[in-house]
Amino acid sequence: MVLILLVAIWQLSCWLFEIPKWLLPAPSEIWLEGITGWGNYRSHLVSTVKLSFMGLLIGSGVGIIIAVTLHSLPKLREAFYPIIILTQNIPIIVLAPLLVIWFGFGMLPKIIVITLVCFFPITVAALDGFRHTTAELTHYMKMAGASKKQIFWKVEWPYALPSLFSGLKIAATYSVMGAVISEWLGAKEGIGVFMTLASSSFRTDRVFVAIFLIMILSLIFFALISSLEKIIVKWKPKGEGKN
Amino acid sequence: MENITKSFEGNKVLEELSFHVNEGEFVTIVGPSGSGKSTLFHLIGGLYTPDSGDIRMDGERMNGQRGAISYTPQSPSLLPWRTVLDNILLSGEINGEKYELEALRMIERAGLKGYEQAYPSELSGGMQQRVSFIRSLMSPQSLICLDEPFSSLDEFTRMEMQNWLLSIWEENKRSILMVTHHIEEALYLSDRIIVLSGKPAKIKKEFSIPFPRPRQESIILSDEFLQWKRNIYNELRGT
Ligand SMILES: Nc1ncnc2c1ncn2[C@@H]1O[C@H](COP(=O)(O)OP(=O)(O)O)[C@@H](O)[C@H]1O
Ligand SMILES: [Mg+2]
Numbered sequence: 222m223v224l225i226l227l228v229a230i231w232q233l234s235c236w237l238f239e240i241p242k243w244l245l246p247a248p249s250e251i252w253l254e255g256i257t258g259w260g261n262y263r264s265h266l267v268s269t270v271k272l273s274f275m276g277l278l279i280g281s282g283v284g285i286i287i288a289v290t291l292h293s294l295p296k297l298r299e300a301f302y303p304i305i306i307l308t309q310n311i312p313i314i315v316l317a318p319l320l321v322i323w324f325g326f327g328m329l330p331k332i333i334v335i336t337l338v339c340f341f342p343i344t345v346a347a348l349d350g351f352r353h354t355t356a357e358l359t360h361y362m363k364m365a366g367a368s369k370k371q372i373f374w375k376v377e378w379p380y381a382l383p384s385l386f387s388g389l390k391i392a393a394t395y396s397v398m399g400a401v402i403s404e405w406l407g408a409k410e411g412i413g414v415f416m417t418l419a420s421s422s423f424r425t426d427r428v429f430v431a432i433f434l435i436m437i438l439s440l441i442f443f444a445l446i447s448s449l450e451k452i453i454v455k456w457k458p459k460g461e462g463k464n
Numbered sequence: 465m466e467n468i469t470k471s472f473e474g475n476k477v478l479e480e481l482s483f484h485v486n487e488g489e490f491v492t493i494v495g496p497s498g499s500g501k502s503t504l505f506h507l508i509g510g511l512y513t514p515d516s517g518d519i520r521m522d523g524e525r526m527n528g529q530r531g532a533i534s535y536t537p538q539s540p541s542l543l544p545w546r547t548v549l550d551n552i553l554l555s556g557e558i559n560g561e562k563y564e565l566e567a568l569r570m571i572e573r574a575g576l577k578g579y580e581q582a583y584p585s586e587l588s589g590g591m592q593q594r595v596s597f598i599r600s601l602m603s604p605q606s607l608i609c610l611d612e613p614f615s616s617l618d619e620f621t622r623m624e625m626q627n628w629l630l631s632i633w634e635e636n637k638r639s640i641l642m643v644t645h646h647i648e649e650a651l652y653l654s655d656r657i658i659v660l661s662g663k664p665a666k667i668k669k670e671f672s673i674p675f676p677r678p679r680q681e682s683i684i685l686s687d688e689f690l691q692w693k694r695n696i697y698n699e700l701r702g703t
Contacts, residue, residue, distance in 0.1 A: 361541040364509030365603065366531015367558045375554070379545045456545040456583050 246426040251433070254426040261415075266434060268410040269400050272328075273442070276335025276403075277396035281389060283336055284343030291344075292351045293373070309341050313399070317406050326407050334406075335399035339392040346388025350381025386450040393442035397435055412438075469516045470500070470507060476664040477503050481517070483658055483667060485607065488637035492650040494696065495660030501643040502538060504665075505609050508641075509535050521607065531558070534603040538611040540592040542584040548595050549580040555603035563602060570598045574628065590621045594628075601632065610642040614649060626653060627681065634678055647696050651675075652684055659699045669699050 228248050234240070235247035242250060255262075287305070291298040313334060320330035354377045362372045404413025412431050419427035470478040477500040485491045495501050506512050508519055510530035519526050526532050534555065542551045552567045571580055574594045584592055593613060600608055613629075614622045630653065633640060644650055650657050657671045673692070675683055683689050 357537060357539055357541045358543065360506070360511060361535070361537050362558070363530055364506070364511055364533070364535045364537075365555055365558050371558055375557070376543065379543070382545075454545070456585070 243423045243425050246429060251426050251429045255430045255433070258427070258430065262412075262430070262434065265410055265412050265415045266438075268408075269397070269404065269412040270438065272331060272403070272411065273335065273396045273400035273438070275328075276332055276400055277339055277393055277442070279332055280336040280339025280392060280396060280399075281343055284340035284388070284392065285347060285385070287340060288344045288347035288351070289373075292348060292377075293369070298348075305341065305344060308337060311337075313338060313402055317402060321406050330406065331400070331403035331408070334403040335396050338395045338399040342391040342395070343385065343388040346391075347381050347385045350384030351377045353384075354380040382454050383450075386446065386454065389450075390443055390446050393446045394439040397439045397442060401435055470503060470512065470514050472503075478507075478514075479664040479666050481665065481667060483670070485639050485641050487606070487639055489656065490633065490640045490642070490654045491656045491658065492642045492644060492654040493658045493660060494644060494647060494650050494700065495665060496662045496700065497645055499660050499662045500665040501645075501660070502611055505535065505611050505643065508609060509533055532605060533607045533609050534600040534605040535609045536596050536600040536611060536613050538615070540584070540589075540596040542592055542595055542599075544584055547581045547583060548576065548587070551584065551595055552599045552602055555599050559604060561604065567598070567602055570602060573632070574598055590617050590625065593617065594625065597625075597629070607639045607641060610640060612644050612646075613642065614646070615644070622649070623681070629653070630679060647693050647700070648684060648689075651689060651692050651696070652679060657696060659696060661702070668702075671696065 232248050235245065240247075246254075291301060316337070317330070317334055320333055324330040324333070358376050358380070359372055362376055367375070400411070401413040401416065404411035405417055408414050412434055416428055416431040419425075419431060469476070469480055481504070483491075483493075493501060493504070503512075507514050510526070510528050510532065513528035521532055543554065546554065548571065549564070549567060552571065553562065553564065556563055556567075568580065571577060574597070576591060576594060579587065579591070584595070587595070593616065597610075597613065600610075614625055617625060626649065642650075642653065651673060654673055657673060659668045659671070660666070661668050671692070675689075
């Protein structure tokens with residue numbers, strides 16, 4: 222509802238104040254450009270989807286591996302947790318060109334950028350989930366003679382899953398952003414490339430098309446992770462049954 | 465248990481506790497809340513090691529050794545993402561065993577038929593406790609430790625569960641060590657009752673309960689039962 226209202230206000234103001242198209246195109250113009258130019262975008266879109274998806278996959282993998290490693294080695298955890306937070310303080314825009322210098326224009330620097338933005342929410346969420354496993358459950362498992370491995374796989378891992386999925390949802394939306402940023406660095410195809418081209422030729426309407434494509438893509442990724450969560454986490458987390 | 469002492473951060477919780485459980489015996493420890501009853505089980509279960517003293521099982525020292533007893537914690541502690549059946553099979557999984565048929569039979573005996581595939585959050589407190597019970601009954605260890613197993617239940621369900629526990633125990637007499645602050649419950653179920661004092665917990669007195677087995681529900685209203693209750697109550701109060 223709010224969205225529709227906002228779009229309506231936008232459209233109206235464009236008409237009333239006769240804002241030039243290169244400054245701020247009206248939603249109708251963006252829509253039109255989106256429809257007619259679809260043939261141009263398609264290959265860009267496909268390439269960005271591929272890149273974000275691969276980045277998300279690798280980023281999640283790295284995030285989970287870091288979380289599991291740090292969780293099972295508490296000493297490492299103390300040493301590395303601050304470093305992990307620091308990695309998030311490096312502005313990606315500054316780091317990205319450096320990565321290109323180091324690794325060239327191929328896939329590698331792009332994947333590294335996406336991984337860098339994706340792994341953090343996953344690692345933090347998973348670590349939190351592992352750590353906040355109810356003590357009575359781990360006590361029971363220990364007294365029943367369960368090994369560390371059993372406690373991890375039978376209790377801590379399933380317990381952390383809902384939290385892990387929260388992290389994954391954030392990472393999924395970041396991954397699209399990360400892909401676009403990495404495409405700015407230099408790529409043949411992708412929404413990022415398309416965006417740079419459009420803005421340097423003052424095709425503001427196309428820039429907006431790109432922005433909306435990014436938003437829609439993020440939403441789709443988010444929805445995919447949500448449905449995956451519904452399939453995997455069948456039990457009700459934080460159910461009121463336990464008191 | 466021989467001269468067990470345990471402190472937490474300088475706070476002495478258990479002091480020089482010594483007692484034993486014979487094979488096939490039902491022993492209950494009665495003590496005020498916060499006296500260290502759960503801590504005692506955590507020691508026997510190897511979660512912590514005693515500051516001094518020895519815990520022996522069949523003559524073997526087992527301080528800090530885990531997995532030697534079958535344990536029903538104070539709260540049901542079921543894994544919320546596992547169904548009733550999978551929760552019960554958990555204790556077997558830890559020991560690398562599988563006994564699905566036996567588990568299904570026990571679920572039926574506990575009156576939980578039809579709930580095999582339900583999640584714990586769908587069960588009432590009493591049902592969860594029963595599942596937790598079956599889980600420990602199913603595990604192979606010879607000593608079963610019950611930590612206030614009925615404390616979260618209402619009076620009616622409590623009696624029902626006690627009878628259920630007795631019937632199962634009388635079938636295949638395993639040794640049971642139970643902890644409670646409920647005197648009647650201890651009297652109704654046990655062969656022997658050990659009374660603990662509060663902070664730090666020491667053994668005040670031990671009673672052998674002479675009521676014949678199988679226990680009849682009617683005994684809880686007998687004069688003899690009330691006399692026993694008075695004795696133990698006075699002992700707990702320290703008069
Ligand atoms: N892990 C622990 N660390 C510190 N203090 C503890 C710990 N476990 C138990 N205690 C203390 O030991 C005392 C006895 O606790 P508990 O064994 O749970 O009593 P009960 O089961 O008889 O009610 C309490 O005062 C509690 O604060
Ligand atoms: Mg307790």
